[in-house]
Amino acid sequence: MTLWWQQPVKPLDESARAVARLRQDNLTKPPGSLGRLEQLAVELAAMQYRVKPRIDHPWITIFAGDHGVVAEGVSAFPQAVTQQMLANFVNGGAAISVLARAAGARLEVVDAGTLAPAQMPGVLWAKAGDGSANFTLGPAMSEAQLVHCLNLGRATVKRSITFGSDLFIGGEMGIGNTTSAAALACALLGLPGIELAGPGTGLDAGGVSHKAAVIDRGLELHGFAPPFAKGGPGGIYSGSTEATLEIPPSPPLAKGGTVDLAHAALRCLGGFEIAALAGAYIACAQQGLPVLVDGFITTAAALAACRMNAGVRDWLLFAHASAEPGHARLLAALDAHPLLRLEMRLGEGSGAATALPLLRLACELHGGMATFAEAGVSAGTRHG
Amino acid sequence: MTLWWQQPVKPLDESARAVARLRQDNLTKPPGSLGRLEQLAVELAAMQYRVKPRIDHPWITIFAGDHGVVAEGVSAFPQAVTQQMLANFVNGGAAISVLARAAGARLEVVDAGTLAPAQMPGVLWAKAGDGSANFTLGPAMSEAQLVHCLNLGRATVKRSITFGSDLFIGGEMGIGNTTSAAALACALLGLPGIELAGPGTGLDAGGVSHKAAVIDRGLELHGFAPPFAKGGPGGIYSGSTEATLEIPPSPPLAKGGTVDLAHAALRCLGGFEIAALAGAYIACAQQGLPVLVDGFITTAAALAACRMNAGVRDWLLFAHASAEPGHARLLAALDAHPLLRLEMRLGEGSGAATALPLLRLACELHGGMATFAEAGVSAGTRHG
Numbered sequence: 001m002t003l004w005w006q007q008p009v010k011p012l013d014e015s016a017r018a019v020a021r022l023r024q025d026n027l028t029k030p031p032g033s034l035g036r037l038e039q040l041a042v043e044l045a046a047m048q049y050r051v052k053p054r055i056d057h058p059w060i061t062i063f064a065g066d067h068g069v070v071a072e073g074v075s076a077f078p079q080a081v082t083q084q085m086l087a088n089f090v091n092g093g094a095a096i097s098v099l100a101r102a103a104g105a106r107l108e109v110v111d112a113g114t115l116a117p118a119q120m121p122g123v124l125w126a127k128a129g130d131g132s133a134n135f136t137l138g139p140a141m142s143e144a145q146l147v148h149c150l151n152l153g154r155a156t157v158k159r160s161i162t163f164g165s166d167l168f169i170g171g172e173m174g175i176g177n178t179t180s181a182a183a184l185a186c187a188l189l190g191l192p193g194i195e196l197a198g199p200g201t202g203l204d205a206g207g208v209s210h211k212a213a214v215i216d217r218g219l220e221l222h223g224f225a226p227p228f229a230k231g232g233p234g235g236i237y238s239g240s241t242e243a244t245l246e247i248p249p250s251p252p253l254a255k256g257g258t259v260d261l262a263h264a265a266l267r268c269l270g271g272f273e274i275a276a277l278a279g280a281y282i283a284c285a286q287q288g289l290p291v292l293v294d295g296f297i298t299t300a301a302a303l304a305a306c307r308m309n310a311g312v313r314d315w316l317l318f319a320h321a322s323a324e325p326g327h328a329r330l331l332a333a334l335d336a337h338p339l340l341r342l343e344m345r346l347g348e349g350s351g352a353a354t355a356l357p358l359l360r361l362a363c364e365l366h367g368g369m370a371t372f373a374e375a376g377v378s379a380g381t382r383h384g
Numbered sequence: 385m386t387l388w389w390q391q392p393v394k395p396l397d398e399s400a401r402a403v404a405r406l407r408q409d410n411l412t413k414p415p416g417s418l419g420r421l422e423q424l425a426v427e428l429a430a431m432q433y434r435v436k437p438r439i440d441h442p443w444i445t446i447f448a449g450d451h452g453v454v455a456e457g458v459s460a461f462p463q464a465v466t467q468q469m470l471a472n473f474v475n476g477g478a479a480i481s482v483l484a485r486a487a488g489a490r491l492e493v494v495d496a497g498t499l500a501p502a503q504m505p506g507v508l509w510a511k512a513g514d515g516s517a518n519f520t521l522g523p524a525m526s527e528a529q530l531v532h533c534l535n536l537g538r539a540t541v542k543r544s545i546t547f548g549s550d551l552f553i554g555g556e557m558g559i560g561n562t563t564s565a566a567a568l569a570c571a572l573l574g575l576p577g578i579e580l581a582g583p584g585t586g587l588d589a590g591g592v593s594h595k596a597a598v599i600d601r602g603l604e605l606h607g608f609a610p611p612f613a614k615g616g617p618g619g620i621y622s623g624s625t626e627a628t629l630e631i632p633p634s635p636p637l638a639k640g641g642t643v644d645l646a647h648a649a650l651r652c653l654g655g656f657e658i659a660a661l662a663g664a665y666i667a668c669a670q671q672g673l674p675v676l677v678d679g680f681i682t683t684a685a686a687l688a689a690c691r692m693n694a695g696v697r698d699w700l701l702f703a704h705a706s707a708e709p710g711h712a713r714l715l716a717a718l719d720a721h722p723l724l725r726l727e728m729r730l731g732e733g734s735g736a737a738t739a740l741p742l743l744r745l746a747c748e749l750h751g752g753m754a755t756f757a758e759a760g761v762s763a764g765t766r767h768g
Contacts (some may be wrong), residue, residue: 028469030586033730035728037726037728075415075764076414076764080762081761084759087759094753094759101752102745163594201417202415233680262411335556341725342723344421354421354742357745358741361738364482366488368476370477370478375476377468377469378464380586
């Protein structure tokens with residue numbers, strides 16, 4: 001029996017793509033002069049199965065979880081902030097609350113496993129547990145908890161489709177989750193902690209080194225440590241810089257292939273909100289709902305989703321390049337070229353909600369501009 | 385008597401800037417995590433003299449002009465397209481029409497000097513002449529025409545302020561105007577044509593070389609040719625690449641200082657719409673209306689404006705990096721770091737109108753988010 005997350009994704013509509021491309025070339029502008037906005041509209045046409053795509057009902061779900069690895073001292077903020085921020089999301093004071101209002105987007109907050117002892121007002125209660133376990137001491141979650149989170153992601157997507165959503169944005173909240181996301185991505189990409197550990201909410205250089213060491217202990221414990229990193233200062237990982245974006249092959253230790261490795265990495269190193277995001281992305285691709293991926297943590301979840309089901313990649317658009325240093329590497333691994341580069345690093349889905357107007361304008365231009373024939377404008381010599 | 389465009393600009397409100405900066409650091413997010421959106425809000429606070437800036441009434445004026453230099457074969461589109469596109473702007477089918485609708489912005493189209501024989505419906509008639517003259521044969525315009533255009537820009541800004549606008553976007557339309565803009569900027573920066581000539585609406589490599597040669601003839605005729613470019617293949621301009629963004633000093637031939645040089649370059653090489661844009665930018669800075677600069681041609685106009693009155697720079701925000709290759713050099717000369725990089729190269733104000741939602745979201749976040757104290761959220765260790 002195939003597990004649901006391994007089932008095929010919906011194919012893109014290549015016919016709508018071709019007609020949309022043709023339309024773009026006949027709009028009253030030099031061909032190509034709207035740059036990436038043209039590509040975006042054409043891509044969305046293929047995803048939405050219509051020549052003139054629209055984003056009328058964007059949907060944002062924030063999944064929240066707490067992280068046992070916080071006990072290792074990897075965050076600049078106390079763990080209580082996870083719950084405080086959930087209240088802030090619901091009360092309208094957080095960045096994503098403001099952005100969702102501005103976008104007219106539905107904003108939903110789901111507790112996938114924080115330390116909150118009871119349901120918080122306005123927050124959907126779907127806890128896999130009271131925070132994930134400390135991954136330096138054992139797996140972050142059980143298999144049952146992982147499946148709970150993947151199913152939670154799928155259920156969320158189905159609910160959003162019932163409400164008529166035409167674009168899915170996943171956000172996350174969880175003190176410590178850049179550590180989990182970095183550890184997960186290190187396992188998937190065969191990298192040591194130092195390559196993807198970053199300041200997160202505000203660590204200094206010493207804090208980042210400590211965070212990398214914590215990640216390495218987790219990688220080692222669960223069998224994901226890149227074996228060739230142990231060569232000492234001559235190893236390929238020593239002294240690597242931001243410019244080095246080559247992704248080495250998955251670690252030879254991995255058994256059972258890419259799909260199983262991703263599943264195991266998500267269970268051993270991920271967080272409840274990260275697993276829910278991965279489940280949501282896979283479900284979006286299966287149900288045919290375009291995804292706008294946010295920043296570092298959501299991209300790590302997207303990477304896991306794509307390793308668990310390669311077809312998912314076709315359904316992902318990438319909003320922004322985060323200031324979190326490891327994000328560039330995750331984007332490169334997904335061959336993703338995000339729309340914005342504004343040095344944002346907040347999470348919550350805020351980068352995606354900020355990029356949303358660009359997708360809408362791409363659709364408006366594509367659907368609303370006149371063609372050369374309609375406007376009686378002479379085409380350029382490349383047309384003539 | 386000081387000419388109006390040499391009179392001082394309005395100072396920025398440093399007090400509003402400081403209070404806005406303090407507010408940003410107390411909003412419920414890790415400090416700095418909204419990246420450039422934070423800086424934007426703070427900058428707009430200083431420009432709008434209020435701690436919580438807003439963009440409720442953006443204003444877009446497209447200035448149009450025809451260019452005598454088109455006779456030299458520098459455009460991929462026929463000259464008739466200038467007038468055809470004005471009709472398209474007014475009828476709502478052009479990119480900027482769609483973007484203005486989406487933004488709820490007022491869109492105004494001003495004929496600063498096209499070849500249109502009579503007023504076109506919906507277009508403001510303010511012609512300085514029937515197109516500028518071919519700058520390879522003589523000055524593009526007379527002193528009286530230049531002053532007409534600068535005054536036209538100022539009158540436009542005053543009208544927009546009367547209507548309550550809180551942000552000014554200038555757009556342009558004019559077949560051939562990348563050639564005029566490049567020639568103007570070459571004169572201001574002491575560069576030969578090849579450094580700033582680009583494909584514009586769609587020239588091939590041969591077309592770009594020809595365009596560069598046409599620009600060089602204009603620079604030579606009017607005394608703006610960079611003298612040190614004549615050293616042959618060993619000269620500093622030979623083989624320069626995109627990576628070379630150093631701006632050499634203004635050509636030693638220039639007499640009367642920067643201000644006079646800019647004035648002369650605008651008259652000899654500019655276009656009517658480019659001069660009107662320069663006048664508008666100067667007037668915005670004097671009247672205290674923030675400007676969002678669009679792409680290659682408007683940035684050349686902004687460069688001229690800043691050379692004519694250095695204080696103008698404080699009032700300019702830059703929307704996007706155009707795909708037109710010379711734009712990077714103009715931006716560097718203005719120390720400008722645009723918000724978007726979407727490979728757009730359409731003009732009309734389209735890049736600025738596309739970036740407008742980012743300015744608005746920056747204001748919304750700044751004004752609408754809760755502070756740590758308001759939300760009862762614990763601040764990070766950097767605060768504690």
